[in-house]
Amino acid sequence: MQKPPPSPTKQTPSIVHVAERAGVSVATASRVMSNSSYPVSPTTRQKVLSAAAELGYAPNSLARSLRSQRSKLIAALVGDNTDPYFAEIMRGVEEVANEHGYLTIVCNTDRTPSKELYYLQALRDYRTDGIIFAGGGLSDPKHAEQIEEVVNEMTGRGAAAITLSQHTLNVPSIQADNFGGARDMTTRLIELGHQRIAIVTGPANLTVANVRMQGYMAAMVEKGLTIDPQLMLAGNFDQISGERAAQTVTQLPVESRPTAIFAANDETAFGVILGLLRRGIRVPQDISVCGFGDLPMSRLLSPALTTVQIPLRQLGRAGALALLTLLRREQIPAIEVIATKIIERESTAPPRTR
Amino acid sequence: MQKPPPSPTKQTPSIVHVAERAGVSVATASRVMSNSSYPVSPTTRQKVLSAAAELGYAPNSLARSLRSQRSKLIAALVGDNTDPYFAEIMRGVEEVANEHGYLTIVCNTDRTPSKELYYLQALRDYRTDGIIFAGGGLSDPKHAEQIEEVVNEMTGRGAAAITLSQHTLNVPSIQADNFGGARDMTTRLIELGHQRIAIVTGPANLTVANVRMQGYMAAMVEKGLTIDPQLMLAGNFDQISGERAAQTVTQLPVESRPTAIFAANDETAFGVILGLLRRGIRVPQDISVCGFGDLPMSRLLSPALTTVQIPLRQLGRAGALALLTLLRREQIPAIEVIATKIIERESTAPPRTR
DNA sequence: CTGAAAGCGCTAACAG
């Protein structure tokens, strides 16, 4: 059974048709259809309205945007919309956009500078009013320059841009307190009695990852603990790298093993826990594990994950709101920090007394 | 209505400027900038190209779309982009769109007919070329009619629409084999030796939920088992309803308790498992549990979830591809079914022999 | 209050 291909049948009515049918000029028709503040007599207005209704008239946003130089389109540039981290941010962005009559375009960059650049150009071509960089800035000097150029071009034209994490781009930024969150979490572990605390880092070229590591180091130093390079495990923000880290740890001689492992994000923490459990090491009895992010599934694991919660949806909402403010030509602070919060669950505990 | 360009720092160059600078007509400039097949001499082409480069010219897609009556915009209408189910589909859609030079608009409907209608109108106004209905059709006769009207209006105009699940809309559809998957899973449970198999259904007004229930019933009947109404638990596709179902089950007299519970989706299954474990019932030793969907986290649970896998990303890709085919005025089947697959993990086992 | 007309930036006839 085949479906007949769609073939354009009836002509979409334009405002000209509405004007004709209502017996008024297009100017007047436009004024009522666009809710202009320009005065139109109640009777004329009514005539236009019913003509539009009879015709099933729908304004052409493309023409409107072309004319007004405002597309009412905003874009969310994310690493991968499938990643709950980005999904949650996108949700916040989309909600605010929707509430204000904007449409949201998704762009998955896969953290690839070239894809990011490609998308940016497309967005520029569509005269997208605003762009939210949800992911971190990619440290790739070659593309960074071009990306910056396109962004400047857009902002120079009246568009707005904003980042939701540390970024090389010189645009306003709204960020979760990654440093503070990591420092607080580490401090908490220390207060629990841990001394040998390992960290599984994120991708070296990702700024958020580095900032979290800084937070960890700051706490260690503040508390007078030494940072053992052996306990700084390279990770990649994914589960696999967490499992690898667990493996590395278990190969360490018992006396130099950490009593706690701080994974730079939740996914990595899942991997760590899984890797540990597979090797018969109990969490948190033998080793405590914590993450960063508080993904929805973090509380479902057993043991449920202790982690640093980032108010992601709120971050997305704040970002979109800031964008709209910028579009209204109003000032916003260059950088706004949103507090994170430690959520203690089952994966952390005081270290075993030897 | 919309705000004028706030502070046009530098005037965005249009094709007219390019033409002037290259010393050619706009027609010629357009021909080279739009990669028209129309012949242009190599020298002229070069002149235009360098003029464009010097000016930093970027084509205006809005104008292009207005003129060509094709926006190169497609939209994914999802229940909630935060739901891994939809996120995965969206990813597939976005990938294909991107590969073909289209931009993807996200619309979260929250399964609300009014929001769906609102979005549809906005998409129509933007002359979106194609729409993918990722969620099921909402059984709400009042809005359904209006929604259908807008969709017809759009397809009549040359746009394409497609659904990725059972839907009242009369447009082509690409679907996972929900019936077959549920039947196979149920059959598998029966083969393991289960006789008393409960099902936790999805929202009654969601077609997918009903189809899965049908599959369950078909298998039961085929195998000559009776369907005990006591074992048909009302669910809502969320974790809470799964926990509630677990509670209900544990309140049943021991002899009439099920030995296996089939949750209509994974989230519900998580809830069931959680609820069971909390009450000291072991999974799968005491009761087997399985789900439908294979969310990423399903394999991370302990016990890892046995479930029916839906190739979601592929579904999204297939949907977008179908849309593009339709846009090319080519035929596609009215309905295409994509096979599901049973993934057996740790949450199911033969029933305990009494 | 209403209307005529000038474009927004681009493509595609239709001439040369």
Place this chain on the structure above:
DNA sequence: CTGTTAGCGCTTTCAG
């Protein structure tokens, strides 16, 4: 091969 021109559908001066 190149150029002129007529719109796509809409908003907004600028005149009544």
